[in-house]
Amino acid sequence: MSTALYRKWRSQTFDEVVGQEHVTQTLKNALRDGRVAHAYLFSGPRGTGKTSTARILAKALNCSAPEAERPCNRCPTCQAITEGRMIDLIEIDAASNNSVDDIRELRDKVGFRPSEGRFKIYIIDEVHMLSSSAFNALLKTLEEPPPHARFILATTEPHKIPATVISRCQRFDFRRIPAPEIAQHLQRIVDAEGFSAEPDALLMIGRSAQGCMRDAVSLLDQMFSFGHDRVTLMQVQQVLGAVNTQTVIEFIGAVAARDAQRGLALIHKLMTDGASLTEFCQQVVEQLRAVMVLQMTNNPALLDDLPAETVQQMQAQAKQMDLATTLYAIKRFSTAANELKGGFQPQLPLEMALIEVVQGEATAPPSVVVRTSPSTAAVNTEQGAVKPAAQEKQPQQAKSDDQSQPKRESIVDVETSRRLWARWKEFLGVVRSQCGQQATAALHAVRDVAVSDHVVALAFGGNEFSRNLVAKPDVLPGVAAALSRFMGREVTIECQLGEKAVLVGQAVVVQAQATDGPDPLIEFAVHDLGAQVMQSPTPSSQRKRQTSPTA
Numbered sequence: 001m002s003t004a005l006y007r008k009w010r011s012q013t014f015d016e017v018v019g020q021e022h023v024t025q026t027l028k029n030a031l032r033d034g035r036v037a038h039a040y041l042f043s044g045p046r047g048t049g050k051t052s053t054a055r056i057l058a059k060a061l062n063c064s065a066p067e068a069e070r071p072c073n074r075c076p077t078c079q080a081i082t083e084g085r086m087i088d089l090i091e092i093d094a095a096s097n098n099s100v101d102d103i104r105e106l107r108d109k110v111g112f113r114p115s116e117g118r119f120k121i122y123i124i125d126e127v128h129m130l131s132s133s134a135f136n137a138l139l140k141t142l143e144e145p146p147p148h149a150r151f152i153l154a155t156t157e158p159h160k161i162p163a164t165v166i167s168r169c170q171r172f173d174f175r176r177i178p179a180p181e182i183a184q185h186l187q188r189i190v191d192a193e194g195f196s197a198e199p200d201a202l203l204m205i206g207r208s209a210q211g212c213m214r215d216a217v218s219l220l221d222q223m224f225s226f227g228h229d230r231v232t233l234m235q236v237q238q239v240l241g242a243v244n245t246q247t248v249i250e251f252i253g254a255v256a257a258r259d260a261q262r263g264l265a266l267i268h269k270l271m272t273d274g275a276s277l278t279e280f281c282q283q284v285v286e287q288l289r290a291v292m293v294l295q296m297t298n299n300p301a302l303l304d305d306l307p308a309e310t311v312q313q314m315q316a317q318a319k320q321m322d323l324a325t326t327l328y329a330i331k332r333f334s335t336a337a338n339e340l341k342g343g344f345q346p347q348l349p350l351e352m353a354l355i356e357v358v359q360g361e362a363t364a365p366p367s368v369v370v371r372t373s374p375s376t377a378a379v380n381t382e383q384g385a386v387k388p389a390a391q392e393k394q395p396q397q398a399k400s401d402d403q404s405q406p407k408r409e410s411i412v413d414v415e416t417s418r419r420l421w422a423r424w425k426e427f428l429g430v431v432r433s434q435c436g437q438q439a440t441a442a443l444h445a446v447r448d449v450a451v452s453d454h455v456v457a458l459a460f461g462g463n464e465f466s467r468n469l470v471a472k473p474d475v476l477p478g479v480a481a482a483l484s485r486f487m488g489r490e491v492t493i494e495c496q497l498g499e500k501a502v503l504v505g506q507a508v509v510v511q512a513q514a515t516d517g518p519d520p521l522i523e524f525a526v527h528d529l530g531a532q533v534m535q536s537p538t539p540s541s542q543r544k545r546q547t548s549p550t551a
């Protein structure tokens with residue numbers, strides 16, 4: 001096989017792009033209605049079809065076939081694009097051409113009319129790599145584009161793109177492609193190439209690719225090049241160093257039954273079989289995640305890339321384990337997966353993780369324990385209400401809270417912060433419909449979040465512009481209301497600069513010339529979060545309120 005399979009199988013029409021219908025359908029409609037935007041931003045994980053879709057759009061814009069058939073892939077223009085020799089399609093790799101001069105050159109040439117086609121099309125790949133002066137130059141072009149120019153910016157890291165640039169583009173988020181859709185696509189390739197494959201083998205490839213079609217097709221290519229005419233699940237597992245799912249489920253069964261002996265015996269067998277323990281550990285985490293999803297939602301539809309039989313076994317384990325153990329096990333085995341590489345006793349981190357999980361939450365660090373704030377607990381007890389269940393289950397945790405100053409872990413709700421961050425993209429979708437494009441664009445700059453009971457801190461990296469935009473009095477309440485609805489609890493928002501969101505931990509630094517009357521937020525920090533008020537030596541003009549950990 002001379003060309004790599006993934007190149008040979010690059011999608012050539014909108015309908016061939018798998019799993020991105022929300023993008024391709026909108027583009028088809030725009031072409032039909034003659035409403036193609038001047039600039040698009042294609043964002044999303046690698047190998048999900050951004051460049052392919054950009055080229056298809058470029059073809060459709062310049063294709064000489066009747067409108068309904070574009071792109072036809074037969075006319076000279078379409079063919080020139082497929083073969084990479086169309087003069088009016090300019091592809092720039094911003095990873096290597098990221099200077100302001102590169103963009104200035106673009107700007108100088110963009111005014112000239114296209115030489116063959118109707119449009120001059122610029123595809124700027126990895127656009128987040130541009131320098132900030134290059135972004136400024138690009139912004140000028142995007143602000144006043146000549147009528148014959150179209151821009152498609154592609155990136156895997158949209159949060160690194162200035163909000164000013166994002167707001168000039170129509171944005172499409174490419175999604176990770178679900179394993180079953182990857183498997184279907186692979187099946188088409190298998191058939192067309194005259195091979196055969198077990199459906200479970202293709203599903204396994206799909207799962208291991210984690211949404212990236214390029215990786216999936218490459219792995220299939222690798223299977224063929226081994227000389228296998230029929231791709232089997234066993235071969236795929238071998239190539240991936242993966243252990244069969246049944247062993248993973250057995251192992252989790254041992255964890256659920258708190259049977260360390262059985263777990264250790266399984267690890268021993270894997271060692272002697274020469275399996276990759278790192279891969280095994282990752283599979284364990286993947287399956288535990290499925291258990292967690294079932295425990296939270298009891299909705300197997302959310303696990304659509306697992307075989308039905310596996311789902312049934314997972315459901316039984318979801319009932320057998322409690323959520324806290326599952327969360328702790330996920331955390332502990334993830335760490336073990338990282339520690340497994342090298343070491344003179346290669347299986348040791350895995351064995352220790354197993355034993356710690358089996359021994360239970362006594363050894364669990366406080367950050368995974370569901371937290372009840374001391375103040376809430378006190379109020380509840382005063383009113384004669386039942387103690388929160390989480391506290392009853394964690395006598396040790398409650399005791400240490402009483403004895404010492406609350407630690408940082410007891411203030412930042414680590415689990416909720418992580419969950420909010422994992423669903424941030426989803427929240428941006430909500431904001432888009434409730435608070436408009438501008439706020440959404442600015443919130444794309446957020447790099448990190450931290451959640452306490454009533455406050456969500458957002459860190460905007462170095463992007464002061466976006467931070468200020470969200471903090472505006474006519475924007476912030478709307479965003480806070482949307483976030484409160486999204487999280488199902490009343491929260492206020494604190495906008496910060498910096499890479500890490502910091503919550504009022506041990507200290508609040510206040511401006512020296514504070515306004516008269518107590519600041520309700522500082523009051524809250526002191527009374528509810530145990531913060532101390534300090535006087536700022538030099539009032540910061542950067543932030544209204546600043547938080548810092550005590551030295």
Ligand SMILES: Nc1ncnc2c1ncn2[C@@H]1O[C@H](COP(=O)(O)OP(=O)(O)OP(=O)(O)O)[C@@H](O)[C@H]1O
Binds near residue numbers: 011051052053177
């Ligand atoms: N949605 C998809 N449907 C079908 N094939 C796809 C899809 N996405 C990627 N591929 C396959 O992967 C290859 C690479 O895709 P493409 O270059 O479009 O990805 P990309 O999103 O631009 O990735 P990167 O971020 O790494 O540039 C294609 O040639 C094709 O074989």
Ligand SMILES: [Mg+2]
Binds near residue numbers: 051052125154
């Ligand atoms: Mg690309």
Ligand SMILES: [Zn+2]
Binds near residue numbers: 074
């Ligand atoms: Zn054509």
